[in-house]
Amino acid sequence: MEVLGQQQRLDARVVVISFASPASLARYRDRFDLGDATLLSDRDRAAYNAFGFGRAAAARVWLDPRVWWRYAQLIARGRRPEPLEDDALQLGGDVLCDEHGRITWIYRSRGPEDRPTIETLVKERRRGAQR
DSSP states (O other), rough: OGGGGGGGTTSOOOOESSSHHHHOOOOOOOHHHHTOEEEEEEETHHHHHHHHHOOOOOOHHTTTTHEEEEEEEETTOOOOOOOOSOOBBOOOOEEEEEESEEEEEEEEOTTTTTOOOOOHHHHHHHHHHHO
């Protein structure tokens, strides 16, 4: 969700697709400044499956030091971990599309802390726009 604060740098519309319930997404929107991002609920994970977003092993999610380091970074910036309401093993990713809706880049996360940097997203967005 860090990308939401960087929409101008991306020069793109941000759409968040989550398998969380619409009620959970509404609470998230109320709690955080999401700008004009569109939040969509994909309860049956059709988009997750179409994009090839897999599942992590429990040890990768709960015991990996990279995950704990990521949580420590978020806490240091004032974010508090929230109780889990959904499947903690479901992995996500990032998908970039061009102005015609064609997919130009997909990043499939390997763990809950594994996200591309804003710089990577900006670079890949520009690269996709040049094609």
